[in-house]
Amino acid sequence: MMKVSVIIPVYGVERFVERCIRSLLEQTLxxxxxxxxxxxxxxxxxxxxxxxxxxxxxRLVKFITHETNKGLPAARNTGLAMAKGEYIFHCDSDDFVEPDMLETLYDAAKEKDADIVWCDWFLSFEKNERYMKQPAYGTPMDALKAMLAGQMKFNVWNKLARRRLYVDNGILFPAGYAMGEDMTMMLLFAVAKKVVYVPKAFYHYVKLNSSAYSQNFSLKHFESIKHNIEMVETALRNWFGNILDLEIACMKLEGKYLFLMSSRKDMFRLWQTTYPEANAYIMQNHYISKRRRWVQWSASKHLWCLVCLHHWLIDKLVYGVIYK
Known part of the structure; x- marks a missing residue:
């Protein structure tokens, strides 16, 4: 029996993919x-x-080809259908990992009989990297709340999850809705019994164009974000009722926070008209930094000059000059 199945969707990554695949083939596990x-x-x-x-x-490597381009979530689902491992790991094909990542996470999972293990990660630029520390939580519910509210990343690629969570609960990625598809991980935490955090970074998330989102955002992206937020909200309300009202409101605020990472007026209008009922929770979200709350509060008061100033400082100065 395979201990870990690694799912690698591939599309247009010839510049990066050799480094990615070598890092996976050279795993100590x-x-x-x-x-x-x-x-x-x-x-x-x-x-x-x-x-x-x-x-x-x-090494055991399986190849499967889609006859047409189906998008990232569908590619992940194709991989899940073929997987035989006890645990699932998702790796984006333009990123790379440290050689002991899978062994360390798998050993931590087996030692604690955990359904999910997560770790720190690196935000990797052309010339340098930033260490991204993740919070530690003792229960799946505490970790779920932190992901909903924006304190903990819900990305797929720094987590090892038991395959049975997907199979037993019918959890799949939202085919056709790629923006925000990582929110599916929150559903896994919602059905997990035990989770473990490893305080070490193994995954290198390659980010070479920090402004790509604001430049390429489209209405299709907007619909994907809404679809995935509503998918998570529906599932959580079915499972837990209203006990996550605050965290779900914070998820909506964090989802539309993307619209404030720009200086475009049309993005600001989208922020105003998207989940306006969640604005009342801005100052209650103590999971996130005061800076993020300040930006959201400024938007709620239509202080767009302050929002633009924040965007310039973070996107242009921090990630345009300091990290690049």
Whole structure:
């Protein structure tokens, strides 16, 4: 039996994919299967992977190709359907990992009989990196609340989750709704019995264009965000009733916070008209920094000059000059 199944969706990443796949093939954990999902990639990404895989004949690597481009969530689901491992790990094909990542997380999971393990990560730029510390929580509910409210990242790629959580609860990624599809991880925490945090960074999240979101945002992205927020809200209310009202409101605020990472007036209008009922909870969200609350409060008072100033300082100065 495979200990870990690693799902790697591939689309247009020929510049980065060799580093990614080598980092996975060189893991110290041996009982690992790699599942490469070619989402109809238009470049040489898959050919590069196949060439590199030939250098590691002892590794189990499965390839599957979509006949048409279906998007990231559907590619993750394709990988899940093929997975045989006890635990699932998702790796984006333009990122890379430390060689002991899977072994360390798997050992932590087995030692504590945990359903999910998460860890710290690196935000990797062209010339430097930033260490991204994650909070520690003793229960799945505490971790879920922190993810809903924005204190803990719900990304798929710094977490190892028991495959049975997906299978037994019918949890899949939202095919066709790629923006915010990582919110699916919150559903896994909602059904988990035990979780563990490892205070070490293993995953390198490569970010070479910090302003890509604000430049390329579209109405399709907007609909994806709303769909995924409502998917999570519906599931949580079915399972827990109203006990997460505050955290769900904070999730909506954090979801539309993306619209404030810009200086575009149309994005500000989207912020105003999206989940206006959640604005009453801005100052109650003590999971996040005072700075983020201040930006949201400024938007609620239509102080757009302050929102633009924040965007300039963070996006242009911090991530445009200091980290790049």
């Amino acid at each position: 041996q009982e690992v299967e790699l599942i490469v999902v070619d989402d109809c990639s238009p470049d040489n990404s898959v050919a590069i992977i196949q060439r590199v895989v030939e250098e590691y004949p002892h």
